[in-house]
């Protein structure tokens with residue numbers, strides 16, 4: 526008999542979670558204005574809101590924390606992290622920040638000005654926010670296959686090179702501070718970018734003398750997919766693949782709360798000394814002195830260890846197999862999900878799930894609310910609410926994909942939890958036609974409204 530798959534870790538510490546009744550959940554979600562961000566964590570049974578900062582650190586990370594150096598300047602923890610960035614990612618210059626969007630804030634303050642254009646593959650919401658906040662424009666050049674959840678394509682995060690070249694041709698280089706490549710591409714469903722595509726984007730960028738920056742939150746998952754799917758990489762280690770990936774970038778922003786498996790942290794890494802020096806000024810203003818940038822020494826130690834662990838094959842294999850386990854279950858139940866499965870999450874296609882309702886009723890959010898009521902599961906909308914209004918016309922933007930994301934925290938839940946989640950979704954799916962209407966917005970912020978939006982049932 527073939528031995529079945531089993532995780533290559535065991536559990537040393539546990540945290541209790543509490544079941545609730547449907548009546549309680551109906552009350553809670555109403556009081557939360559149908560915004561899942563407003564729920565208290567103790568009202569949630571299985572929390573798949575995000576895989577950001579919600580992973581379980583290892584015994585080695587926890588012990589590294591005890592060795593944190595909290596000196597204001599020149600802490601050993603800073604040098605430990607700087608060395609890890611150099612060794613694992615290959616960048617000479619590095620600035621710690623308190624999380625990913627802080628890295629964007631610092632780097633974009635340095636490079637982006639009003640009227641600029643930043644092409645890329647489906648920009649993440651905070652990335653787009655930081656571009657639009659500076660009155661610059663994000664142009665999505667993702668391949669079309671990414672927007673059809675039924676098409677099988679190994680690298681749906683890829684950039685359409687023709688589309689990119691058109692943008693580079695139509696605009697002068699001084700209007701394009703950089704091209705941003707998000708690995709994996711969060712907004713198109715945690716889909717990877719191929720090595721080939723990274724290389725071609727970089728070559729094109731060099732022709733036009735434009736920088737390439739990687740938005741790198743899930744770079745290691747991207748490397749895992751390259752190893753599994755791209756010809757010539759099967760025998761390379763994740764660390765070798767990671768090194769090659771970043772050789773096609775001039776710099777990176779990182780949310781360490783994802784693939785570096787820490788609860789808080791981020792950084793910028795760069796090849797150009799000039800940009801580094803300019804960014805240093807903003808880092809000191811917004812984040813902290815360059816040797817801590819909003820992070821404590823212990824957190825930098827945990828992050829250095831996390832970068833090393835997060836780029837080990839087994840750690841990635843455990844994680845991505847668990848995500849695929851949930852995806853496979855849902856497929857068996859006939860639930861429409863994005864394929865191939867993403868690295869960090871399963872994305873339920875809300876347009877296909879609730880095909881009897883109009884898009885103006887916020888389908889993915891409606892589905893998210895139903896799933897919470899059904900099983901106390903918290904997922905997140907990646908759809909029209911997240912897409913915000915057009916900054917010029919102020920009209921709602923309805924993206925091609927209207928998804929409910931079930932993000933799986935790293936090393937946190939067991940496959941029994943995945944079974945529970947799949948069963949709850951199946952129940953909602955079976956009674957989907959009883960969902961007669963969706964949600965409407967009662968109150969919203971001018972930008973990044975999804976965090977605080979107040980909704981009501983139609």
Ligand SMILES: *Cc1c(COP(=O)(O)O)cnc(C)c1O
Nearest residue numbers: 624625626649651711740742780
């Ligand atoms: C999470 C994320 C960010 C922002 O990082 P935070 O740490 O949440 O501020 C940026 N880009 C991508 C692709 C992300 O997934």
